[in-house]
Amino acid sequence: MRSLLVIVHRWAGLFIAAFLFVAGLTGAVISWDHELDEWLNPDLFEAKLGGPPLPPLELVARFEAANPQARVTYFPLSYEPGKTAGLFIQPRVNPATGRLFELNYNQAYLEPATGEVRGKRYWGQISLDRRDILPFLYKLHYSMHVPDFLGFDGWGIWLMGIVGIVWMFDCFVGLWLTFPQSKRGATSAIAISSPHREKSWLSRWAPAWRIKKNASAYRMNFDVHRAFGLWTWLFLLILAFTSISMNLGDEVVRPALSKVFSLTPDVGESRTPAPIDKPISPQLSFASVLNIAAAEAAKRSWQEPLGSTFYNQQTGIYSVSFFEAGEEHGSGGMEPKTLYFDGKTGVMLGDSIPWAGTAADIFMQLQFPLHSGRIAGLPGRILLSLMGLVVAVLSLTGIVIWFKKRLVRLKRIEHGNAAVGATGAGYVHVLTPGSYRFIGSLGDENALRLRLSELGEKAALLSITRGALPLGRIALLSGESSFLFVVAIIVGVRRMLYRGGRLSMGTGMLFRSVGTVLFSRNFWQAGMLDASYYVRHVRLRVMRAKG
Template sequence: MRMRQRLVVLHRYVGLVMAGFLIIAGLTGALLVWYNELDALINPQWLQVEPPTAHSEPRSPFALRDRVDAAYPDANVHWMMLAPPDAHSPLRFFLSPKADAPALHIDEVFVNPYTGQILGGRLWGDLSQGLANLMPFVYRLHHSLALGTVGTWIFGIVALLWTLDCFVGAWLTFPPPRRRDARHRPRRFWTRWAKAWQIRWRAGGHKRTFDLHRAGGLWLWALLLVFAWSGVALTLYDPIYRPTTGLFLSFQEDPLANVPTRANPSPQPPIGWEPGYHAARQHLEALTQDRDLTIHALERFAYTPHKNALKLMARTSSDVNERFGETWVYVDATDGALLGHYLPTGEAAGNTVTTWLTSLHIAAVGGVGYRIVTTIFGLAVIVLSV
């Protein structure tokens, strides 16, 4: 069997293996582009708040964290927002269960930032709680088929196959070489290949279906490759993506990689939440001055007990993600000493490329226009798969 025939068979059967998964990924991805808007539409009682007056200021996020902490005695609040994304949004807090406590029925809590009222909560992604969890469940389907680690590996392998199949599929669109008229072969090649970009709309039946798949794949090839390889980054980062990309590009080291894991971690940061935040903010300001960066927003703050570390997450001029910041500063949760930092771009080429890939994947760049393109692309993936 000739090489071309072998690749046709490979492309066919790899495509059949991937098709069902890509249909799920395309449909859920088209919805996730509008995650916040759809979630707010489904859950207005939690996700839409009105400031009492035009000039109302949100309360201290740390006072609100303490209120949530007191309201859920079986849980710890180890992740918090520092400010609502806009004047009509709540603050979110995520809970983690205390040792020997029963399983949580709520782990995401919504709080009115002006009144301090706890608006409600949900066990993120648990569809048994009803439509309130629809969009988180769609996210779980998109990332892991809602199967946890096993599903993440499945989707990661599919994304890896998809990446390789992009090159096989592109090669198969090239017209087979002809021996005669070698002098005009380059011109004839482009003339013949041009047919692969066209769709015979009037042909009907198999020919039109074939053209939709071949021409659709060619016109979308660059995006298909971006989404396939970024899918590997989002699912198999440590085992596949970073080692492979690291052969060509450098990466920042994990700031907590050399921090020892604590056998009996403190349930709350010993330094305290607010003092820890101020220490992290000072280190962030020093970092941005040193790198000549601008701080646009201080967004989230989290505690990692087993590493005894606090993490301040901000949006700076190093960020390209328009949805949330990915500039991070880590400090010791006992004395506020700097443990390290992470910059999404400008620090290491591998991280810069990865940031752009993943931001394109989740439609967090390019504004509404690119989000519409990504929605259409998700539907196109379904068409190519079918």
């Protein structure tokens, strides 16, 4: 079991390492995205003109009148003192072509007193300019900037959600591998008579939590990987799960959770999102929706003022949030009170109230506060920044461990082949239903041909070795022609191995391709065992066909 888990941990880690390295470093930065963005771009966020602010709807109307190709989809309904009003913009459909207008921005920052545009930018574009660096890092964190195609803009989000699933599973695998191995065999008489008591399981596990001093660079790297993973394991698991919830919430987490617990359906759950190039135009204006929202909030005796509003062009749903200016993240990172309305009829579709609903509803509300650390305030954000660095360190040290072990394996193969020399000598064993026996050497082709034909269909697996090291295994097919083919492969292996057993990558790839085609001819009828042929860089795997 342990050897299998080592392989799982190795390949799962290699799959997610690069993604988590980037996500960890960017996560450490974007824990402070608002503060850093405002520090880098005071020209966008700081208002320069005094005077009473314009009503939000008038501010939006002035901007859209000056930019008829743009539609404002988000804007604040109250302003922080000394701050600009940040709007989110989407292109309208060109009536002449039926396609979206091309805009080089999706955010605009306006002076609240006059509506003057202080600046524009395209949130999330790939750019290291000071105006774009924080949005670039934020989008990189959760989507790796995978481009939109086929009318869908969530491929990168899905990718990072899959990475989160593998990461969460690998958390448990990695934890298991830190446990001390169980002792095999019976206790010897010497051990029984020893005055020293056998160490407890916890005592044997304790070294995994420590970093050995004055160790080699490789051992230090290994200890950092293992100890950091243990000390921060719970936080790593939380980050992994919350990343799944936020990237694959509607696709995976909510459906799974609703099977076990009572979960209020999401407002847009029953709607199929429109393609990004074919947005749904609202039939009700922002003004109408805000009037309906204000009346509904008054019925509920909500004390919070109107905070912001957003129109989702893919689902045709308005959302209106209620909070004091500057408190859009609510308490502990929880979303503020929000009402949802149909963009065509104005019918209220639902609400979202922090810390309200079923246990499953509150659990889903907690995903962003947990992932961002905001649930614990300033200390939580500091902790999450440090955890981002830990994730990057674990990814890097894991790659170093794999690379070092791979070099060792390759050196062992070269050393074993060099010990045999360039004579082409090798050994062939055959696994039959009742035995595993030596049948000849690579240099004795005639004897091999004879012995293979004598074994007939009983031979299931052929193993080739040079020196003390296995070079590979080849599954045998039934039928005389199959045995002759295997002999031909053996001869080819012997001739292609030269001076230390090196095999050119090009020749190896050709050999693997040809072998795969020929083996697959009788694959389902042969009932082959799981086997592999390995010559340095090339591995041909043949899976057993049951039945």
